[in-house]
Amino acid sequence: MSYTSYTYLLIFLGAVFICYTALPKKFKWTVLLISSYVFYWINSKRLIIFLLLSTVAVYFAGVFLNRINDTAALAKKGLEKEEKKQVKALVNWQKRAVVALAVGFIFTILLVLKYSAFFAHSLNSAFGFLHFEELKFMLPLGISYYTLQAAGYIIDVYRGKYRASENFGKVALFLSFFPQIVEGPIGRFDLLADPLYEGHSFDYDRLCKGVQLIFWGLFKKTVIADRVNIFVSEVFGSYKYYSGSIILLGGLLYTLQIYAEFSGCMDIVTGSAEIFGVPLSKNFERPFFSKSVNEFWRRWHITLGAWLRDYVFYSVSLSRPFMKLSKFAKKHFNEFLGSLVPASFALFFTWLGIGFWHGAGWKYIAYGLYYYAIMTAGMYLEPLFAKLYSALKIKRDSKPLNIFRVARTVILVVGGMMLFRADTVGVWVGMLKCVFTSFGAGGFLKTALTLGMDKQDFLIVAVGAAVMLIISILQEKGINVRDSLARQKLPVRWCAYAALVMAVVIFGAYGPGYDAVDFIYGQF
Amino acid sequence: MNKTGLKQLIKALSFMCVLLVLIVASSYMLAPKDNTAEGGIVNPNANGFFSEPKDSIDIAVVGNSDAYSGFSPLELWNEYGYTSYVSAEGHQTVAQSYSQLKKIMKCHSVKLIILETDGFFTRSKLVESTAKLINASMGSAFSVFQYHDRWKRVKPNELLKAPNYTAHCTAKGQWLSNEVKGYMGGEYMVKTDKREEIPFSTKTSLDMLVKMCAENDIKLLFLELPSQSSWSYKRHNAVKDYADEKGITFLDLNIDRESFGFDWKTDTRDGGNHLNSRGARKATLFIGKYLSENYPLSDHRGDNRFKQWNADYKEYLEKVKI
Numbered sequence: 001m002s003y004t005s006y007t008y009l010l011i012f013l014g015a016v017f018i019c020y021t022a023l024p025k026k027f028k029w030t031v032l033l034i035s036s037y038v039f040y041w042i043n044s045k046r047l048i049i050f051l052l053l054s055t056v057a058v059y060f061a062g063v064f065l066n067r068i069n070d071t072a073a074l075a076k077k078g079l080e081k082e083e084k085k086q087v088k089a090l091v092n093w094q095k096r097a098v099v100a101l102a103v104g105f106i107f108t109i110l111l112v113l114k115y116s117a118f119f120a121h122s123l124n125s126a127f128g129f130l131h132f133e134e135l136k137f138m139l140p141l142g143i144s145y146y147t148l149q150a151a152g153y154i155i156d157v158y159r160g161k162y163r164a165s166e167n168f169g170k171v172a173l174f175l176s177f178f179p180q181i182v183e184g185p186i187g188r189f190d191l192l193a194d195p196l197y198e199g200h201s202f203d204y205d206r207l208c209k210g211v212q213l214i215f216w217g218l219f220k221k222t223v224i225a226d227r228v229n230i231f232v233s234e235v236f237g238s239y240k241y242y243s244g245s246i247i248l249l250g251g252l253l254y255t256l257q258i259y260a261e262f263s264g265c266m267d268i269v270t271g272s273a274e275i276f277g278v279p280l281s282k283n284f285e286r287p288f289f290s291k292s293v294n295e296f297w298r299r300w301h302i303t304l305g306a307w308l309r310d311y312v313f314y315s316v317s318l319s320r321p322f323m324k325l326s327k328f329a330k331k332h333f334n335e336f337l338g339s340l341v342p343a344s345f346a347l348f349f350t351w352l353g354i355g356f357w358h359g360a361g362w363k364y365i366a367y368g369l370y371y372y373a374i375m376t377a378g379m380y381l382e383p384l385f386a387k388l389y390s391a392l393k394i395k396r397d398s399k400p401l402n403i404f405r406v407a408r409t410v411i412l413v414v415g416g417m418m419l420f421r422a423d424t425v426g427v428w429v430g431m432l433k434c435v436f437t438s439f440g441a442g443g444f445l446k447t448a449l450t451l452g453m454d455k456q457d458f459l460i461v462a463v464g465a466a467v468m469l470i471i472s473i474l475q476e477k478g479i480n481v482r483d484s485l486a487r488q489k490l491p492v493r494w495c496a497y498a499a500l501v502m503a504v505v506i507f508g509a510y511g512p513g514y515d516a517v518d519f520i521y522g523q524f
Numbered sequence: 525m526n527k528t529g530l531k532q533l534i535k536a537l538s539f540m541c542v543l544l545v546l547i548v549a550s551s552y553m554l555a556p557k558d559n560t561a562e563g564g565i566v567n568p569n570a571n572g573f574f575s576e577p578k579d580s581i582d583i584a585v586v587g588n589s590d591a592y593s594g595f596s597p598l599e600l601w602n603e604y605g606y607t608s609y610v611s612a613e614g615h616q617t618v619a620q621s622y623s624q625l626k627k628i629m630k631c632h633s634v635k636l637i638i639l640e641t642d643g644f645f646t647r648s649k650l651v652e653s654t655a656k657l658i659n660a661s662m663g664s665a666f667s668v669f670q671y672h673d674r675w676k677r678v679k680p681n682e683l684l685k686a687p688n689y690t691a692h693c694t695a696k697g698q699w700l701s702n703e704v705k706g707y708m709g710g711e712y713m714v715k716t717d718k719r720e721e722i723p724f725s726t727k728t729s730l731d732m733l734v735k736m737c738a739e740n741d742i743k744l745l746f747l748e749l750p751s752q753s754s755w756s757y758k759r760h761n762a763v764k765d766y767a768d769e770k771g772i773t774f775l776d777l778n779i780d781r782e783s784f785g786f787d788w789k790t791d792t793r794d795g796g797n798h799l800n801s802r803g804a805r806k807a808t809l810f811i812g813k814y815l816s817e818n819y820p821l822s823d824h825r826g827d828n829r830f831k832q833w834n835a836d837y838k839e840y841l842e843k844v845k846i
Contacts (some may be wrong), residue, residue, distance in 0.1 A: 001651050001655075006655060006656055006658040006659065006662065007651055007655045007658060009655055010658065011654070011658070042651050204532040204536075206528075228719070365602060454676065456675075456676040457676075494542060495537060498539075498542055498546060499542060501546075502546055502547075502550065503544075505547065505550070505668060505669070505672060506554070506668065506672045506675055507551060507672075507675070508672070511659075511663070511669065511672065511673065512566050512670060512673070512674075515672060521605060
């Protein structure tokens with residue numbers, strides 16, 4: 001049941017909303033829990049067992065951590081300082097063991113189901129004498145998302161950020177909430193718990209706003225992303241037959257597709273959750289206005305980046321071996337390198353994590369390392385750039401330089417997206433080679449119009465992308481487009497809303513002649 | 525409900541009305557104005573009934589590829605003078621048959637509906653079949669959901685034009701095939717008491733279809749044309765149970781095939797899945813005989829208004845080589 005299907009939008013969401021509105025406040029969260037499990041069952045059937053297993057592990061780990069903390073607090077009363085230290089050490093050891101077991105358990109499920117074939121294949125290829133069976137498992141829906149969310153929850157409890165919930169149903173809802181289970185955003189318990197559990201009465205404005213956001217997401221997904229899918233599939237599937245200019249267009253359109261689709265999906269799910277008064281975390285903040293790749297990743301898939309920062313980067317940075325490395329670097333290098341070497345070491349694990357999280361394949365690891373290489377190069381070359389700007393008397397915040405930086409970031413991101421979409425790293429290299437060595441702009445238009453998109457398709461994609469761009473520019477200037485529109489007179493508002501709905505109905509790539517396109521990020 | 529609530533309700537309903545008007549208007553503007561492939565209609569063969577003279581079709585045949593391969597309206601015409609149209613499509617589900625019938629009933633006062641039963645067992649999950657049912661209903665109620673993509677081709681002067689259906693489907697929806705690829709395997713209709721369950725969603729659509737026939741005083745006949753690869757006795761039993769429960773006649777041509785001279789070696793085009801024109805002729809003549817004995821259908825052969833059918837039959841004979 002896709003988020004863009006009538007079944008989800010008209011029947012499922014409608015029925016859940018009616019039940020949620022009809023039930024008394026204290027039972028409302030149970031409607032969300034039951035509907036989330038129904039949604040999961042419909043999409044994943046028996047694989048729901050893995051979601052349950054992770055939920056049980058995390059729930060009990062949380063309860064154990066609470067007990068350990070409570071017992072320690074009691075035990076510490078009346079003790080001397082030295083004895084308190086001993087208790088603390090013992091408690092820390094126990095807590096670490098509980099967290100390690102729970103996180104280890106849920107990550108083992110993820111690793112076995114998602115990565116065992118990849119590991120077996122890699123080992124078999126590297127060592128000819130090994131013959132591990134390359135087992136491929138069906139992946140439970142959203143396993144990469146709920147595993148991170150579950151791990152984040154239990155690590156936060158361990159770190160004392162909040163107390164674990166002792167209500168199994170509530171933990172189960174936090175991990176399975178249907179709008180975010182397929183593609184995130186990866187939620188944090190301290191932000192989600194209250195809105196999820198407190199129950200909200202019917203609110204007309206909230207309902208309208210949620211529905212508007214859903215339609216805006218549908219516009220991005222069906223009008224823009226799905227329309228370019230045939231072209232992109234053809235170019236990436238048979239790039240050898242096409243000139244570099246067509247491959248470049250394929251890369252640009254894929255970048256547009258993945259952005260329109262992923263951010264469109266986030267709008268649909270954020271709108272769905274908004275109807276129930278649950279604000280989901282922001283996952284995008286106009287990433288294509290970024291002046292550096294670093295900034296791009298702070299604006300793209302924000303919750304994944306934040307998760308890796310909080311639970312990988314910081315964990316690595318605060319680990320003993322890393323501290324030792326840091327000390328060593330500061331002692332043996334100058335100040336600049338002394339802080340940079342350890343940081344690039346910690347970043348390596350973060351980017352390896354990002355690449356590996358996206359999929360079980362070398363190209364995904366290469367995808368993570370591609371960005372790692374760009375970022376570390378930027379960090380190490382920073383003094384050089386500073387000297388260059390100073391020599392050329394270029395102001396660092398001048399408009400032309402910023403435009404150049406944005407364009408440079410877009411080019412680097414398109415390169416990364418092409419790697420992400422290409423079948424293998426070899427294919428990606430082949431495509432880039434074509435772009436640089438046989439651009440072949442002659443006959444470009446003629447060929448472009450034979451790859452599944454006609455003139456009208458290009459026109460509608462261009463108009464759709466322009467609408468997205470205009471709205472992004474307004475938002476970048478600090479204008480809240482939704483609120484501004486809501487302040488307009490009724491005829492203006494209604495014209496805008498009706499135009500949005502009709503654009504989806506008429507210009508959406510659905511129905512006869514179109515295959516339903518699964519969400520790209522739903523496959524991770 | 526307080527004053528604010530009432531105001532909000534009125535506002536929401538008014539906006540829905542605006543949307544409804546837009547959807548109805550765009551449905552009218554984007555709907556194909558002709559039932560030819562060039563006119564943009566989906567499955568022109570199955571939609572040829574639009575251009576048959578009004579109320580000239582007495583029998584509507586719906587179902588999947590088994591139906592358009594194995595039922596010959598022109599053989600039925602030639603032998604019994606009954607007018608029929610096969611509005612079948614590949615993988616047509618019962619939900620889709622239902623919406624197709626609704627379209628037919630707008631143009632013709634159908635006396636009998638023949639529903640090919642192979643589509644009862646189209647395997648799809650509950651959610652998928654529900655989605656298909658909703659899609660079919662949305663497309664049937666507002667053609668913009670089915671034909672929205674015509675914005676690319678529609679000319680400005682076509683937008684407000686009334687439909688003018690011009691396609692002439694000589695074979696009346698039948699897929700003519702002179703191919704012969706016989707089935708050489710063993711008997712597949714082995715008697716059993718077991719049943720293959722008709723999916724819940726199919727039953728829901730079936731119930732709607734049965735109700736629609738009852739409300740419009742249209743007779744309904746379940747028909748299973750010979751198909752070695754898709755039919756079985758378990759399916760026969762399941763359909764028979766449902767038909768008996770609803771008081772519907774079920775004609776299964778997989779049983780007692782010898783009675784109408786059917787031969788798997790010569791009457792199939794693809795090794796036992798679909799019938800060829802010869803198989804369709806044999807099956808249709810058998811069905812025609814049954815209809816003539818059990819249904820009060822009119823023989824239009826002497827009626828001047830139907831003389832085109834004779835010309836179509838001649839053309840049909842020229843195309844059928846087996």
